[in-house]
Amino acid sequence: MAHLNTHPIYDPAKTYDDNFDNGPFGAFANPVRFVNDGEPRHSFLGFPIYEPFGIPAGPLLNGRYVSAALTKGFDVVVYKTQRTKRFNVNAFPNVLYVDVPGDLTLEKASQPLHGQTTPPADQANLTITNSFGNPSRGPEFWVPDLKDTLQSEGKGQLIISSVVGTIREDASQADYYADFAHAAELAASTGVKAVEINLSCPNVAGEGILCYTPSAVEDIADRVKRAIGDTPLIVKLGYFSKEQDSLLRAVVSNLAPYAAALSVINTIPAPVVDEHGNQALPGQGRLSSGMCGASIKWAGLDLVNRLSELRNKRGYSYEIIGVGGVMTPDDYQEYRMAGADVVQSATGAMWDPELAAKIKRS
Numbered sequence: 001m002a003h004l005n006t007h008p009i010y011d012p013a014k015t016y017d018d019n020f021d022n023g024p025f026g027a028f029a030n031p032v033r034f035v036n037d038g039e040p041r042h043s044f045l046g047f048p049i050y051e052p053f054g055i056p057a058g059p060l061l062n063g064r065y066v067s068a069a070l071t072k073g074f075d076v077v078v079y080k081t082q083r084t085k086r087f088n089v090n091a092f093p094n095v096l097y098v099d100v101p102g103d104l105t106l107e108k109a110s111q112p113l114h115g116q117t118t119p120p121a122d123q124a125n126l127t128i129t130n131s132f133g134n135p136s137r138g139p140e141f142w143v144p145d146l147k148d149t150l151q152s153e154g155k156g157q158l159i160i161s162s163v164v165g166t167i168r169e170d171a172s173q174a175d176y177y178a179d180f181a182h183a184a185e186l187a188a189s190t191g192v193k194a195v196e197i198n199l200s201c202p203n204v205a206g207e208g209i210l211c212y213t214p215s216a217v218e219d220i221a222d223r224v225k226r227a228i229g230d231t232p233l234i235v236k237l238g239y240f241s242k243e244q245d246s247l248l249r250a251v252v253s254n255l256a257p258y259a260a261a262l263s264v265i266n267t268i269p270a271p272v273v274d275e276h277g278n279q280a281l282p283g284q285g286r287l288s289s290g291m292c293g294a295s296i297k298w299a300g301l302d303l304v305n306r307l308s309e310l311r312n313k314r315g316y317s318y319e320i321i322g323v324g325g326v327m328t329p330d331d332y333q334e335y336r337m338a339g340a341d342v343v344q345s346a347t348g349a350m351w352d353p354e355l356a357a358k359i360k361r362s
């Protein structure tokens with residue numbers, strides 16, 4: 001049993017703004033550097049990489065977090081998803097621990113789960129829900145911050161910028177899709193080497209989640225790619241169940257001309273309640289929120305396996321970023337074996353900031 005670290009880089013007991021302004025915390029707050037030696041032996045999107053491991057969009061709230069992650073040896077890191085305008089964070093709390101014994105199957109995720117502020121004792125049982133709503137301080141803040149942060153990208157390391165479109169009142173679906181392209185263009189203007197779009201978000205026309213709508217996915221990818229030119233595009237997708245396999249094939253076929261890499265998976269949504277059975281996170285539309293950590297590894301691995309198989313069968317050239325429940329060096333290896341070119345950990349890395357160093361030493 002690996003005891004859970006009590007000093008994560010993001011403190012769930014503090015507000016998002018407090019974490020944003022005063023973090024990172026825990027081991028990320030100390031400047032002791034992991035030194036990569038020798039030459040980078042891997043590559044991703046054509047860039048040399050020491051270890052194809054890092055942190056996906058989310059835990060790295062701003063440039064200070066990104067720089068700290070690079071210092072600790074995470075070589076492929078994503079600056080948290082940003083927007084073309086300032087956008088407020090959802091009401092506090094934004095992170096709760098969720099009690100999930102074993103795998104969070106889709107069956108289990110359809111039933112209310114118990115959210116709490118007390119962490120589990122063991123890292124292997126660490127599942128959390130996060131519900132931020134993709135806050136952004138607006139391009140006035142993040143564009144110059146990201147530009148400055150690119151200075152801390154060392155040899156064999158890669159910083160990725162993640163963006164999302166914003167649904168505005170009275171705006172059309174086309175305006176929403178165009179806003180993805182505008183956000184991606186702002187990201188590329190910083191000189192960042194790769195741009196990621198988060199498609200695990202609602203569609204303006206109420207057709208559900210964008211990544212499950214092949215025409216929306218293609219329209220957005222086309223607009224974004226025209227806006228960022230030669231900068232490689234990464235597309236982040238949610239989990240596709242076995243029943244959604246033909247939908248997955250349609251989405252991948254539509255993305256193949258545009259995406260240099262696919263990143264899977266985002267969180268798995270589930271209803272979260274408190275000890276009295278009431279909605280745990282305050283506010284409209286927040287009964288269901290995204291689950292991440294140890295219990296979703298099965299789903300990330302499954303989708304990486306299927307995308308890898310599809311790539312071989314159809315001769316696609318996209319690279320695969322495997323995300324979901326990576327808590328240990330063994331989990332990292334499992335994803336690599338499944339076909340992931342790069343592996344990233346959000347929850348695992350937040351509570352184990354030495355995870356990259358452990359992987360490199362193992």
Ligand SMILES: Cc1cc2nc3c(=O)[nH]c(=O)nc-3n(C[C@H](O)[C@H](O)[C@H](O)COP(=O)(O)O)c2cc1C
Pocket residue numbers: 010056057058059080081130132134162198236265266267291292293294296323324325326344345346347348
């Ligand atoms: C605190 C936190 C914030 C997140 N924010 C984002 C985000 O801004 N954009 C995004 O695409 N995914 C976001 N995610 C999802 C992660 O990138 C990842 O897909 C998910 O957490 C599964 O990985 P894990 O099991 O390693 O946590 C966030 C996750 C966490 C834990």
